[in-house]
Amino acid sequence: MKRRTLITALAALPFAGFGSAAAAQDQVLVEVSKYLNQLRTIQGRFTQVNSDGSQSTGQYYLARPGLIRFEYDGGKAMVIADGINVGVLDAKSNAGAQKYPLSATPLRFLLRDQIDLTERNLSRGASSQNGQTSVVLQDPKAPKDGTMTLLFSNKPPALKQWTVTEKTGAKTIVRLDTLERASGLSRGMFSIEAAARKMGIRS
Numbered sequence: 567m568k569r570r571t572l573i574t575a576l577a578a579l580p581f582a583g584f585g586s587a588a589a590a591q592d593q594v595l596v597e598v599s600k601y602l603n604q605l606r607t608i609q610g611r612f613t614q615v616n617s618d619g620s621q622s623t624g625q626y627y628l629a630r631p632g633l634i635r636f637e638y639d640g641g642k643a644m645v646i647a648d649g650i651n652v653g654v655l656d657a658k659s660n661a662g663a664q665k666y667p668l669s670a671t672p673l674r675f676l677l678r679d680q681i682d683l684t685e686r687n688l689s690r691g692a693s694s695q696n697g698q699t700s701v702v703l704q705d706p707k708a709p710k711d712g713t714m715t716l717l718f719s720n721k722p723p724a725l726k727q728w729t730v731t732e733k734t735g736a737k738t739i740v741r742l743d744t745l746e747r748a749s750g751l752s753r754g755m756f757s758i759e760a761a762a763r764k765m766g767i768r769s
Contacts, residue, residue, distance in 0.1 A: 591689075594692045598701055598718065599684065611624070612636065614741075615741065629751045630677055631649070632647060632677050633647060634646070643658075647671075648758050652666045652668050653665050653769075655761055672712075675716075694720065716728050725745060
């Protein structure tokens with residue numbers, strides 16, 4: 567199970583009636599941004615598909631801005647963003663908690679306080695087919711980091727999955743099997759240090 571690939575790697579969208587493909591794409595980005603911005607606190611089940619075809623499942627919790635927690639089934643691994651860093655916790659490893667700046671991971675696209683996919687050169691394309699819409703994102707300041715593709719269902723509007731494609735071509739898919747509004751998510755849930763202590767891992 568390649569948990570680290572998760573971080574190196576969460577409206578019926580109107581395409582008709584616009585004067586050009588560029589105008590239609592801009593409107594899609596506006597609508598997707600509006601949808602993502604109203605997802606403040608959510609939770610559900612996820613499936614992670616790694617580049618080698620292996621799969622992991624678990625529970626996720628997201629609270630914007632900055633916070634997300636992936637609990638892998640079995641209780642031996644977690645990935646937590648605490649607003650500043652992303653921590654990778656694996657009880658089977660002797661390396662302790664591994665930390666990375668949130669700003670250097672693709673999760674930053676989803677965890678911003680205000681998401682604006684129309685930001686200059688952020689989107690590499692958007693398309694809609696078969697009742698789904700996809701948006702490809704790439705940091706114009708760090709193109710070597712690869713791309714992140716968000717996939718949405720149109721009816722009902724829902725974020726379904728994201729795919730991180732590294733510069734090597736390796737892909738990691740995180741599929742949101744369920745997505746529910748959440749309440750009562752405490753800040754302590756997103757403490758890397760507290761989770762590490764509970765798992766007996768050096769933080």
